[in-house]
Amino acid sequence: MNLLLAQLIPFFAGFGLVYHQTVYSRFSAMERFALAFPVGQILLTLTIFLTNAIFGNINILLINTLLIVMGLGSLVAGLPDRNIMPEERSGTDCAPPRTSFSHTAIHIALIVLVAVLLGLVFLTAVTTPILSYDGFAIYAPRSFAIYQESCISHELLQHKLPHPDYPLLIPIGEAWTALMIDDWNEHAVKIIFPFYLTSLIFLTVGFLNRHYGPVAAWSAAALLLLTPKIASAGYSAVCDFPVGVFILAGVVTLLELRPGNQRGQILLPAILLAGASWTKNEGLPLALIVLCVFSTWHPERRTWVSRLRPGSCDILRLLVFGACVVPWWIQKTILGLGSDMINARTLRLEWLLDHIDRVPTLLRYFSSEMLYSGWQGCSAGQWLSGWVMFWLALILFFCSQRQMQTTRLALVVLLQLLLFFVVFTITPYELVYQLRTALDRMLLQLFPTAMLFTFMVFFTSLQSTET
Amino acid sequence: MQHVHQKLWPLFIATIFFTVTAFATSYPIFLDFSNGDTSVLDTNSQKRCISADKGIVPALPRSSQWKLVIADLPPFQLLDKPYLILTVMADDPNPLSINLDWKYKYRDGGSGSGHIATRSGYLPVLESHDIVIDLRRSFHGVMGQPDSISLTFATTGGNHTFPLLSSLSFASPDTRLMLTERWRRITVSDPLEQPYVVFILILSVLAIIILSAQTMNVTIYRNKKISFFTMQKIMVFCLMLIWSLQAGSILFSRLDDLMDRLMSPRQSSGSIRSRAYGDWCKTVFAAAEIIPETETVGIVTSRSDRKTLYRHLASYLLYPRPVTEDINADTIMMIDYYGMTSEAFKLITESGYRFLASVGGRNFIFTRTPSVESPLTEQPLIPKDPVITVCNESHRRHNILDGDLSTRWYTGHPMKQGDWLQVDLTEPQILSSVRCWHFGYWDDYPRGYRIELSSDAVNWHTVADVDSPFIAPGYVQASLPPIPVKHLRMIQTRSHPGCFWSVSELEFFTSNETGALK
Numbered sequence: 001m002n003l004l005l006a007q008l009i010p011f012f013a014g015f016g017l018v019y020h021q022t023v024y025s026r027f028s029a030m031e032r033f034a035l036a037f038p039v040g041q042i043l044l045t046l047t048i049f050l051t052n053a054i055f056g057n058i059n060i061l062l063i064n065t066l067l068i069v070m071g072l073g074s075l076v077a078g079l080p081d082r083n084i085m086p087e088e089r090s091g092t093d094c095a096p097p098r099t100s101f102s103h104t105a106i107h108i109a110l111i112v113l114v115a116v117l118l119g120l121v122f123l124t125a126v127t128t129p130i131l132s133y134d135g136f137a138i139y140a141p142r143s144f145a146i147y148q149e150s151c152i153s154h155e156l157l158q159h160k161l162p163h164p165d166y167p168l169l170i171p172i173g174e175a176w177t178a179l180m181i182d183d184w185n186e187h188a189v190k191i192i193f194p195f196y197l198t199s200l201i202f203l204t205v206g207f208l209n210r211h212y213g214p215v216a217a218w219s220a221a222a223l224l225l226l227t228p229k230i231a232s233a234g235y236s237a238v239c240d241f242p243v244g245v246f247i248l249a250g251v252v253t254l255l256e257l258r259p260g261n262q263r264g265q266i267l268l269p270a271i272l273l274a275g276a277s278w279t280k281n282e283g284l285p286l287a288l289i290v291l292c293v294f295s296t297w298h299p300e301r302r303t304w305v306s307r308l309r310p311g312s313c314d315i316l317r318l319l320v321f322g323a324c325v326v327p328w329w330i331q332k333t334i335l336g337l338g339s340d341m342i343n344a345r346t347l348r349l350e351w352l353l354d355h356i357d358r359v360p361t362l363l364r365y366f367s368s369e370m371l372y373s374g375w376q377g378c379s380a381g382q383w384l385s386g387w388v389m390f391w392l393a394l395i396l397f398f399c400s401q402r403q404m405q406t407t408r409l410a411l412v413v414l415l416q417l418l419l420f421f422v423v424f425t426i427t428p429y430e431l432v433y434q435l436r437t438a439l440d441r442m443l444l445q446l447f448p449t450a451m452l453f454t455f456m457v458f459f460t461s462l463q464s465t466e467t
Numbered sequence: 468m469q470h471v472h473q474k475l476w477p478l479f480i481a482t483i484f485f486t487v488t489a490f491a492t493s494y495p496i497f498l499d500f501s502n503g504d505t506s507v508l509d510t511n512s513q514k515r516c517i518s519a520d521k522g523i524v525p526a527l528p529r530s531s532q533w534k535l536v537i538a539d540l541p542p543f544q545l546l547d548k549p550y551l552i553l554t555v556m557a558d559d560p561n562p563l564s565i566n567l568d569w570k571y572k573y574r575d576g577g578s579g580s581g582h583i584a585t586r587s588g589y590l591p592v593l594e595s596h597d598i599v600i601d602l603r604r605s606f607h608g609v610m611g612q613p614d615s616i617s618l619t620f621a622t623t624g625g626n627h628t629f630p631l632l633s634s635l636s637f638a639s640p641d642t643r644l645m646l647t648e649r650w651r652r653i654t655v656s657d658p659l660e661q662p663y664v665v666f667i668l669i670l671s672v673l674a675i676i677i678l679s680a681q682t683m684n685v686t687i688y689r690n691k692k693i694s695f696f697t698m699q700k701i702m703v704f705c706l707m708l709i710w711s712l713q714a715g716s717i718l719f720s721r722l723d724d725l726m727d728r729l730m731s732p733r734q735s736s737g738s739i740r741s742r743a744y745g746d747w748c749k750t751v752f753a754a755a756e757i758i759p760e761t762e763t764v765g766i767v768t769s770r771s772d773r774k775t776l777y778r779h780l781a782s783y784l785l786y787p788r789p790v791t792e793d794i795n796a797d798t799i800m801m802i803d804y805y806g807m808t809s810e811a812f813k814l815i816t817e818s819g820y821r822f823l824a825s826v827g828g829r830n831f832i833f834t835r836t837p838s839v840e841s842p843l844t845e846q847p848l849i850p851k852d853p854v855i856t857v858c859n860e861s862h863r864r865h866n867i868l869d870g871d872l873s874t875r876w877y878t879g880h881p882m883k884q885g886d887w888l889q890v891d892l893t894e895p896q897i898l899s900s901v902r903c904w905h906f907g908y909w910d911d912y913p914r915g916y917r918i919e920l921s922s923d924a925v926n927w928h929t930v931a932d933v934d935s936p937f938i939a940p941g942y943v944q945a946s947l948p949p950i951p952v953k954h955l956r957m958i959q960t961r962s963h964p965g966c967f968w969s970v971s972e973l974e975f976f977t978s979n980e981t982g983a984l985k
Contacts, residue, residue: 117718133775136776137775141779144748162775223710223714226717227714227717384717385710385713391481394481458703462703
């Protein structure tokens with residue numbers, strides 16, 4: 001029961017906020033549920049982090065109360081205003097378009113398949129321990145320490161455990177479950193990961209369903225769930241996966257919430273993208289790329305200058321994002337927790353030029369991971385041809401169709417890939433070791449967004465009609 | 468045509484990019500054996516070199532196939548020991564399989580082929596592993612002297628197996644005699660060429676399709692034309708179909724795994740592993756209560772994958788006690804591969820550590836000095852011609868007193884209440900304690916036991932009754948009253964659904980105190 005409550009209470013708070021933000025939007029109930037979990041996890045993290053900073057410990061009762069109040073307050077505040085006419089509500093028409101895919105039998109079969117696959121992931125999650133190296137060697141000890149001490153102590157962050165500069169969303173999420181059930185149970189604490197996977201699937205289905213119909217949406221969900229890297233991320237507690245979910249959620253909210261809907265387009269994407277930077281250090285630049293692309297890339301405008309000019313909403317969103325991220329950065333600055341990889345030494349042009357000879361090696365490994373691992377003849381690789389399809393979709397996209405939203409998505413994924421390329425170029429550690437241990441996990445952070453782009457391009461192609 | 472160019476530029480750029488990448492990242496290499504040495508890691512280029520700046524032998528990606536062409540082969544008869552040695556190194560304990568096949572060519576164009584060697588199984592982690600090819604034997608029956616041989620070096624393994632081809636040399640395994648005549652040219656073909664080729668091929672097909680669809684409507688049947696949009700749809704549909712077929716194969720394999728798991732639940736060791744994780748934390752907590760804060764604690768684990776975790780957790784849980792893994796590097800290496808053997812145990816205890824606890828039979832806690840009890844004040848006693856009887860006679864009861872920790876007696880069934888063993892001494896002895904080892908059979912420690920003494924084997928008196936000893940340091944030990952004992956019986960008082968009760972050795976200790984059996 002407590003295990004359930006540990007997930008339900010943050011979920012409720014998240015749902016309240018999501019409902020408040022998206023009440024006039026086109027979001028379906030499925031998307032709201034999908035967004036509620038990650039938003040709830042961020043609210044939980046921020047609440048625990050701030051109350052711990054104030055009171056010096058984690059008070060379960062206080063945090064539960066705060067979360068419930070947050071959820072209830074947002075729900076009440078978010079109830080639709082009766083004075084707003086239905087036609088003014090931008091999100092009232094959620095009916096999916098009629099497409100050539102609308103076959104009920106296939107639709108139902110796909111739903112059953114996705115449900116079975118999700119069930120398998122949950123089953124595997126609760127019957128296996130934490131499997132990923134980062135999950136058990138870096139994050140689990142921190143979660144355990146937070147659970148053991150019922151607080152986030154400076155001593156803990158500074159001295160005793162490795163990588164003290166890593167953000168705390170996952171350790172707090174795991175420790176919260178342990179605190180609620182009052183036991184350190186490896187199976188129970190990693191239950192958040194299948195929930196992240198469920199969020200990803202529901203979000204993808206909700207979004208694609210609205211644009212391309214249910215069969216396309218559920219096919220995409222099945223393909224995602226059958227991708228070994230994604231399915232295993234749901235139970236192996238690999239902490240890069242939630243970053244991918246947060247980035248995708250941020251991107252989807254930015255794509256869907258229209259400029260007229262002030263409420264939704266500022267707070268929700270900002271919070272979701274802040275979640276990425278609370279999960280891993282690389283989440284911050286990834287989130288900034290998303291924010292910058294959506295703030296400064298307006299292809300619908302006429303002149304180049306106006307295309308690159310951010311609006312007031314964009315600046316506000318950036319400020320909210322900063323406000324969500326800043327507590328952790330203050331803590332890091334106070335405690336002097338610096339990154340061993342990205343620092344003043346490595347962020348110099350001379351350093352980059354000194355290591356430019358790594359580019360061929362990087363190209364080898366990137367292409368090995370994206371092409372070779374994904375395309376081993378006819379047999380399925382770890383990415384299930386996902387990356388190969390992404391590159392083909394990219395080419396197809398530039399060849400035939402260039403819509404504003406998909407252009408932004410392509411830009412986001414390409415810039416994020418470039419970021420990782422640069423990071424690997426300047427890493428002070430042995431390059432091959434880094435590539436072999438981290439590249440697939442880094443790509444996992446981009447994979448959900450890349451797949452959304454791929455599906456959008458493919459389904460648009462399949463639906464396109466000759467004019 | 469302008470329209471076509473507008474549509475096709477991304478495709479051209481992508482094709483050029485991947486072609487250039489394919490060329491830029493493939494590297495035929497030249498290995499210099501004139502100085503003859505095993506490879507070193509060049510810290511500047513992060514590449515593995517045979518000697519200085521001449522040759523590179525890159526790390527092999529998992530499940531890859533490499534082709535090494537060794538040209539200008541020296542006459543075998545000039546070599547004292549004509550061995551070709553490929554030294555590989557695995558950085559992960561997953562099983563690895565290496566297959567070596569070769570083709571040879573003569574200068575005049577003749578050729579042949581054959582299989583050289585297969586190595587499979589668990590390679591020692593981070594330890595050089597030589598695959599020695601005896602060229603004379605391999606080429607036995609081949610007429611003349613081949614000019615070049617081409618080796619196909621294929622590896623398959625688990626998800627995290629990255630075998631490193633760390634050196635390649637002509638030498639004997641013991642002398643590593645190198646060639647000095649001239650340089651031997653070796654080219655290593657790139658395993659990535661294959662996906663590049665596939666990908667470039669796909670791009671080319673894509674280009675042709677789009678080009679043909681853009682420039683002209685393609686006639687497919689009886690003057691029926693296919694338009695660009697239809698072509699595009701067909702192409703995307705085919706891609707989706709391929710994707711779905713791959714997904715289908717994954718689905719079947721996953722269902723297969725599920726069936727396996729359902730059919731044989733014991734194979735799923737997840738819960739056992741998890742329990743070990745939890746028990747480990749609890750054990751370290753328990754240890755922290757009895758180890759003084761100034762003690763140095765040694766953590767040894769055969770769980771290579773979790774070593775870092777345990778060290779970090781131990782550092783946290785035992786703080787401020789210093790935690791070290793550096794008990795004895797050789798021993799730890801041995802434990803990594805073979806588990807805790809009595810030799811490893813001996814090495815650790817000889818280096819001044821005292822065995823404190825084991826968890827799950829894979830993780831061990833040592834402390835620098837004895838702090839829990841002090842058995843060293845007692846003298847071991849070797850009884851003369853003792854008679855051992857046990858509840859289950861068929862499982863080598865003589866191992867109980869053979870002085871060898873690596874052999875054992877075991878119940879042969881999951882331990883249950885009432886399992887017993889009895890030692891009858893030929894004459895009464897004064898014992899101070901008895902130690903029952905389960906060393907090497909870590910999970911088989913008695914979950915609860917009772918020790919009874921008797922002078923006539925009829926009337927038994929309980930002198931120890933221990934329930935669920937939490938820390939299981941390879942043995943359980945019970946103090947005995949200083950009285951003459953002729954018959955000693957140890958009885959199991961608890962059960963376990965899966966573990967035997969194993970006794971690898973029974974030790975008796977004596978002191979100078981005396982007493983009378985009441």
